[in-house]
Amino acid sequence: MTDSAIPVTPIAASPEALGKVKYNDDGLVAAIVQDIETGAVLMMAWMNDETLRMSLEQGRTVFWSRSRQEVWRKGDTSGDRQFIREAFYDCDGDTLLFKVVQEGNGACHTGNYTCFFSPFGDALS
Amino acid sequence: MTDSAIPVTPIAASPEALGKVKYNDDGLVAAIVQDIETGAVLMMAWMNDETLRMSLEQGRTVFWSRSRQEVWRKGDTSGDRQFIREAFYDCDGDTLLFKVVQEGNGACHTGNYTCFFSPFGDALS
Numbered sequence: 001m002t003d004s005a006i007p008v009t010p011i012a013a014s015p016e017a018l019g020k021v022k023y024n025d026d027g028l029v030a031a032i033v034q035d036i037e038t039g040a041v042l043m044m045a046w047m048n049d050e051t052l053r054m055s056l057e058q059g060r061t062v063f064w065s066r067s068r069q070e071v072w073r074k075g076d077t078s079g080d081r082q083f084i085r086e087a088f089y090d091c092d093g094d095t096l097l098f099k100v101v102q103e104g105n106g107a108c109h110t111g112n113y114t115c116f117f118s119p120f121g122d123a124l125s
Numbered sequence: 126m127t128d129s130a131i132p133v134t135p136i137a138a139s140p141e142a143l144g145k146v147k148y149n150d151d152g153l154v155a156a157i158v159q160d161i162e163t164g165a166v167l168m169m170a171w172m173n174d175e176t177l178r179m180s181l182e183q184g185r186t187v188f189w190s191r192s193r194q195e196v197w198r199k200g201d202t203s204g205d206r207q208f209i210r211e212a213f214y215d216c217d218g219d220t221l222l223f224k225v226v227q228e229g230n231g232a233c234h235t236g237n238y239t240c241f242f243s244p245f246g247d248a249l250s
Contacts, residue, residue: 011246020243032157032166039164041157044220056245088241091233095169097241108216116213116222118145120181121136 006083006101008059013087022093023049028064029096033107035114036085036099042107043115045072047096059084061098080104131208131226133184138212147218148174153189154221158232160239161210161224167232168240170197172221184209186223205229 023029028046035042045063047055051071054062058073061082065072075081082100089096106113148154153171160167170188172180176196179187183198186207190197200206207225214221231238 013245017243017245030155030169032169034166041159041166041222044155044157044169044215087245089243089245090169090240091235091237091242092240095240097166110216112216115215115217115220117216118142118214120138120142120212120214 006081006103008083009085010059011056011084011087013053013056017089018053020089020093021049021052021096024094026066028066029094031061031063031096031098033061033082033098033100035102037101040114041116042082042100042102042113045074052096055084055098056087061100074107075103078104078109080106082107131206131228133208134210135184136181136209136212138178138181142214143178145214145218146174146177146221149219151191153191154219156186156188156221156223158186158207158223158225160227162226165239166241167207167225167227167238170199177221180209180223181212186225199232200228203229203234205231207232 021029027048031047032044033042048064051062051064061074063072081103084098084100086099108115146154152173156172157169158167171191173189176187176189186199188197206228209223209225211224233240
């Protein structure tokens with residue numbers, strides 16, 4: 001989807017919900033991104049408290065880049081933005097799931113649609 | 126699905142593929158589990174080199190429990206086993222994705238089908 005007019009739908013998270021999130025020793029929480037249209041798991045990256053709030057308020061995924069040690073708003077460079085439609089925290093509060101509309105060709109910096117394109121065996125998909 | 130005769134389909138991973146996996150300082154790699162039938166993301170847990178190999182060879186998810194510091198073969202206690210159909214490593218080699226047939230009521234120790242049952246906002250699913 002290359003339509004530049006993809007709607008943005010911020011999520012109003014309660015302080016209670018945000019308080020359920022548990023960050024690791026580096027202040028980070030794992031964030032899984034799933035294509036809400038196809039169901040494909042696209043990628044996993046990390047958020048800190050700041051970028052989680054940015055993601056929900058802006059309706060786009062914003063991560064913390066561990067390699068660059070900086071805020072990484074997905075798509076600002078590549079153009080392949082992720083527009084959040086639903087956001088969840090898990091039973092332990094240490095993993096998040098974002099269901100998104102994926103813009104452009106996909107989520108992976110390699111040009112692949114999903115980062116999970118390498119099977120261990122002879123997977124069919 | 127409560128059928129006890131769910132087929133087991135081990136995955137023969139090449140040493141090359143296994144060598145692509147990068148473990149963190151604790152010797153662990155993040156493993157996302159997705160229901161291959163519904164597409165739902167069920168949970169995220171951690172594997173070490175040993176439990177990854179066990180998972181592929183046994184065709185069932187086997188994790189490393191960080192809280193208990195022991196091998197945790199999913200479903201041995203709960204009965205809700207996960208039978209692996211496809212397994213992937215991501216572009217960075219630091220996250221895995223398993224597409225499984227989920228036995229029983231679901232993946233979550235709370236009794237929920239998925240661990241991601243808590244929305245930040247007013248999600249519909």
